[in-house]
Amino acid sequence: MNARQPAEPQIIVESLVKRFGSFVAVDNVSFRIGRGEIMGFLGPNGAGKSTIIRILCGLLRPTAGRALVAGIDVAEDPERVREHIGYMSQKFSLYRDLSVEENLRFFGGIYRVPQSELAERMRFAIDMAGLGGREKALVSTLAGGWQQRLALGCAVLHRPPILFLDEPTSGVEPRSRRRFWDLIHTLAATGVSVLVSTHYMDEAEYCHRAALINQGRLIAVGSPEELKHTALGGELLLLEIGNLGAALAALADAPDVLDCSVFGNALHVLVRDAERSFRELPGFLGQKGLRPSRLERIKPSLEDVFVQLIALDMAKRRAA
Amino acid sequence: MRFRRLKAIAAKEVLQIWRDPRSLMIALLLPFTQMFLLGYGVNLDLKHIPVCTFDREGSQLSQDLLKRFQASQYFVIARDLQSYRQLVAAIDDGDCSLAIVVPPDFSERLNDSGGASVQAILDGTDDNTANIAFGYAAAVVDNFSNSVQVSWTDRQGRALQQIQPMVVQSRVWFNEDLESRNFIIPGLVAVIMALIGAQLTSLTIAREWERGTMELLISTPVKPSELMFGKLLPYLALGWVDAAFCLVMAALWFGVPYRGTLAALFVTTTLFLIVVLSIGYLLSVLIPNQVGASQIALLVTMVPTILLSGYVFPIDQMPRVVQDVTYLIYSRYYVTIVKDLFLKGSSLTELSTPILFLIVYATAVMVLAARAFRKRLD
Numbered sequence: 127m128n129a130r131q132p133a134e135p136q137i138i139v140e141s142l143v144k145r146f147g148s149f150v151a152v153d154n155v156s157f158r159i160g161r162g163e164i165m166g167f168l169g170p171n172g173a174g175k176s177t178i179i180r181i182l183c184g185l186l187r188p189t190a191g192r193a194l195v196a197g198i199d200v201a202e203d204p205e206r207v208r209e210h211i212g213y214m215s216q217k218f219s220l221y222r223d224l225s226v227e228e229n230l231r232f233f234g235g236i237y238r239v240p241q242s243e244l245a246e247r248m249r250f251a252i253d254m255a256g257l258g259g260r261e262k263a264l265v266s267t268l269a270g271g272w273q274q275r276l277a278l279g280c281a282v283l284h285r286p287p288i289l290f291l292d293e294p295t296s297g298v299e300p301r302s303r304r305r306f307w308d309l310i311h312t313l314a315a316t317g318v319s320v321l322v323s324t325h326y327m328d329e330a331e332y333c334h335r336a337a338l339i340n341q342g343r344l345i346a347v348g349s350p351e352e353l354k355h356t357a358l359g360g361e362l363l364l365l366e367i368g369n370l371g372a373a374l375a376a377l378a379d380a381p382d383v384l385d386c387s388v389f390g391n392a393l394h395v396l397v398r399d400a401e402r403s404f405r406e407l408p409g410f411l412g413q414k415g416l417r418p419s420r421l422e423r424i425k426p427s428l429e430d431v432f433v434q435l436i437a438l439d440m441a442k443r444r445a446a
Numbered sequence: 447m448r449f450r451r452l453k454a455i456a457a458k459e460v461l462q463i464w465r466d467p468r469s470l471m472i473a474l475l476l477p478f479t480q481m482f483l484l485g486y487g488v489n490l491d492l493k494h495i496p497v498c499t500f501d502r503e504g505s506q507l508s509q510d511l512l513k514r515f516q517a518s519q520y521f522v523i524a525r526d527l528q529s530y531r532q533l534v535a536a537i538d539d540g541d542c543s544l545a546i547v548v549p550p551d552f553s554e555r556l557n558d559s560g561g562a563s564v565q566a567i568l569d570g571t572d573d574n575t576a577n578i579a580f581g582y583a584a585a586v587v588d589n590f591s592n593s594v595q596v597s598w599t600d601r602q603g604r605a606l607q608q609i610q611p612m613v614v615q616s617r618v619w620f621n622e623d624l625e626s627r628n629f630i631i632p633g634l635v636a637v638i639m640a641l642i643g644a645q646l647t648s649l650t651i652a653r654e655w656e657r658g659t660m661e662l663l664i665s666t667p668v669k670p671s672e673l674m675f676g677k678l679l680p681y682l683a684l685g686w687v688d689a690a691f692c693l694v695m696a697a698l699w700f701g702v703p704y705r706g707t708l709a710a711l712f713v714t715t716t717l718f719l720i721v722v723l724s725i726g727y728l729l730s731v732l733i734p735n736q737v738g739a740s741q742i743a744l745l746v747t748m749v750p751t752i753l754l755s756g757y758v759f760p761i762d763q764m765p766r767v768v769q770d771v772t773y774l775i776y777s778r779y780y781v782t783i784v785k786d787l788f789l790k791g792s793s794l795t796e797l798s799t800p801i802l803f804l805i806v807y808a809t810a811v812m813v814l815a816a817r818a819f820r821k822r823l824d
Contacts, residue, residue: 146824183665185823204821208667219662223465224458235454236666 132160136288136319137182142191144177144342151177153342154191159321161287164314166333167323168432174342175323176216179290182321183213196288212281216292220277222266226257229265229280237284251279254309271302278309282318289313291322295329307332327429338432345439346431353431359438360384361400362430365393366420367411376414380407385434394424396434447671455668455676459650463680470684473646477688480638481695488634488758491626492578496524498542500533507556508548511564511590515546520582533567543569544579556594620789631700632788633757635692636718636780640751641744642688643722644729646681648743651730651819661823670819674812678723685719696788705791713794714787717804718780722747724808725776728815751777779803 137159144152152174159165167175180186182195184204193200196210220229230248239247252258255275257268265273274294281289291310295303307329314320314334322333330336331350338346338353346357367373373393377386382403385396397403400423411418426434463470499512515521524542527533533545547565549555555562566583568576621628654660663673693711697704726743733739753759754768755777761769772778779800786792794801 180823184821185661185665187822187824205667208665211665213662213665215658215661215665217658217661219658219660221458221462221659222657223462228458228461232454232458233666235457236451236663236668238448238450 132158132163134161135159136161136163136196137321138192138194139178139182140192142178142181142193143189144174144181144186145189150342152181152188155339155342155344156191157337157344157347159319161319162314162317164310164320164322164332164334166330166336167321167339168325168327168330168336169339170436171325173339175339176292177342178339179213179292179321179323182207183211183290184208210286210288212284212286212289214274214277214281214289214291214294216296218273218277220265220273220280223264225262225264226252226268226276227261229276230283233280233283239284247283247285251276251283254282254312255279256305271298271306274298274302274306275309278306282313287318289318289320289322291320293323293325295324295326303329327432330428330432336428338435340436340439341443343439346435350428353428354426357431358396358426358434360396360398362424362426363395363397363400363403363407364389364420364422364424365395365407365418366391367393367416367418369416372414373411373416373418376411376416380410382406385437387433387437389430392420394426394430394434447669447675451668451672452676452679455673456679459677459680463684473642473684474687474691476642477638477691478695480641481634481692481699484634484637485627485631485695485700488630492575492582493520494522495520495544495575495579495582496542497521497579497583498525498527498533498536498545499523500527500530500545500547502550503548503552505553507553507594511548511587512546514586514590515583518582518586520579521586537567537569540569543572543575544583546583627700628702628789629785630758631696631702632784633755633781635689635696636755636777636784637748637751637757638692639685639689639715639718639780640722640747640755640777643681643685643719644726644743644747645740646684647678647723647726648730648739649736650677650681650727652734652736652739655734656736664821664823670816670821673819674724674727674816678720678727681723682716682719685723686716689715689719702788704788706787707791707793710792710794710797711784711787714780714783714797714801714804717801717808718776718783720808721776721780721804721811724811724815728811728818731815731818747777750775754778755781757781773803776804776807779807 135158139158140156142152142155143150155178157165167178169175177186181188182193182200184200184207188201195207198207198210200207221232224232227248230251231244234244234247252261255272255278257272257276257279260268260272265276268276278291278294281291295306298306303326310320310322310332330353333350335347335349336353337344346353348357365373370388370391370393374386374388377383377393377395382398383395384398387394395403404421404423407421408418497515499515501508501512512523516523525536527536527545533547536542537545545567547567549563549565552562552564564587566580568580570576618624651660654663693715696702725747729743729746730739733742751757754761754772754775756772757777761772761778764772782800783797786797
């Protein structure tokens with residue numbers, strides 16, 4: 127867990143808990159998001175990402191703990207919180223039977239964007255979403271990526287200082303996803319704090335900081351670099367070997383090996399000290415009649431980090 | 447409450463109504479079809495009751511009597527029968543609801559003793575029709591019996607001294623011809639508006655939930671009251687078009703005399719529309735799926751309005767407890783108002799009591815609906 131706290135926090139979450147009956151959806155979660163910061167929520171489906179975002183939008187009441195958005199307690203005054211946020215829900219929720227322009231005008235009215243600014247703000251949103259020339263098109267006729275960008279346009283029309291984006295890129299083709307992230311960065315550069323969830327692990331690379339969530343608990347937070355270096359609690363080796371299954375079983379008893387998982391036709395082995403294992407592992411495997419064809423130190427990808435962290439978390443839970 | 451937000455909601459609703467031509471057509475055609483179906487279907491006047499005759503004498507006198515049935519607008523002669531067996535079959539088959547049997551010694555007894563009887567056999571399955579048919583039949587026979595008496599005294603060379611100590615001179619007000627249509631059609635307008643009004647709004651909230659647009663909407667600063675008024679206003683306009691169809695049809699097509707002022711009609715109809723639209727909206731808030739909301743709306747508007755509003759069944763004829771219950775039926779106030787406006791030409795002052803009730807009702811339902819709306823998912 128990373129202790130560094132952002133300056134000028136726009137979102138402060140402390141020991142947040144949400145229970146639905148006996149099911150614990152959010153389990154004692156704490157984090158902060160600073161001004162202009164992009165925080166990514168990563169984790170498998172059902173991990174509790176949407177639930178946390180919904181609590182922060184004032185749509186769900188927290189069972190325990192505290193959440194401040196723009197300095198306002200969401201449990202006490204959700205209405206005032208709503209003035210300061212823009213939200214894109216997981217399910218597409220613009221009006222499909224209205225045109226691009228009509229949707230924008232609707233949200234402009236709902237957020238009371240001053241009439242004198244409305245035309246300019248709508249222009250900005252349309253340009254940002256790349257929807258120029260499609261102003262009159264019904265939303266139902268637009269492709270997924272365009273719809274998502276329009277939804278973002280509607281969410282930022284009133285210049286909210288805080289944006290909640292719940293899986294904005296799910297179901298969107300890779301090129302549109304890339305473009306969407308560029309938009310998020312443009313907005314963050316103007317000081318908007320963004321909390322964005324995704325189940326694409328590679329998208330964590332686009333965030334200033336990423337939080338990994340599993341079964342309602344926040345199991346790691348940090349910048350992509352920090353996560354790669356420290357979150358694993360060890361170093362990663364790539365092991366290519368003929369008999370993967372036997373090697374996997376053998377490594378479970380090997381000294382200094384923390385974890386081991388299959389990646390394609392090789393193994394990723396998490397060890398306490400790469401130098402030492404580099405020297406000792408071939409001998410250890412040789413005793414068991416196994417001969418590695420390749421053993422080298424690798425830089426972990428974020429996906430490695432998350433797979434390892436989730437595996438470790440699961441093991442810890444089982445033990446507990 | 448911010449007018450800007452209300453306007454945004456209303457404008458969006460108008461666009462959505464406009465973009466859904468099928469629902470719009472239904473909303474506009476429904477009052478037409480309902481007015482035609484129910485306007486012609488419900489008629490409490492009994493005319494042209496089918497009657498079978500069985501003349502066992504076949505004399506001039508017996509034929510004279512039966513011709514009077516033929517001449518009456520209340521009866522049509524369905525068949526002339528030759529036997530009791532045929533008569534039983536005719537009643538059984540529903541060919542007639544009344545059979546008149548003239549006995550073989552009809553003229554003889556009339557001439558001898560001055561007193562003969564005619565048999566009337568009635569199909570009592572529908573007691574109301576049977577009662578009325580018997581009343582009309584008795585009147586026809588009475589009438590005939592009078593004229594027989596007159597000619598009889600004439601033949602005796604005496605002037606008949608008809609002494610009638612008391613006579614009631616009746617004069618019917620408001621519905622001068624006692625046409626049941628004049629009484630039913632204005633009430634029918636209320637029934638149809640109650641039905642359509644609640645249907646129109648019962649879908650609005652459920653639709654947002656089902657299409658997934660509600661989650662975003664409740665994450666905005668929109669207030670429940672802004673959402674409610676914004677959604678009600680466009681439907682009030684649509685409801686007015688429907689109401690105008692119904693009222694114009696009542697006056698021009700069905701020829702019910704309209705004696706009130708248009709201002710009074712506008713004020714009261716608007717009030718009633720607000721009540722029914724709010725009820726539909728309240729149901730929509732409480733039941734977040736379209737089919738369920740629409741079904742419940744149908745149930746809670748149609749049944750009580752038809753049975754307990756006084757549209758057909760007079761409230762003062764109901765048992766005391768049921769009468770008390772009718773105060774809860776919002777349609778009863780508008781049924782009273784619209785009947786009085788059409789037939790009596792009442793003024794707003796004269797209608798102040800039912801108007802006051804409608805105002806109270808509208809306020810209560812709207813407050814409930816605004817409070818019932820939760821901007822939360824749990």
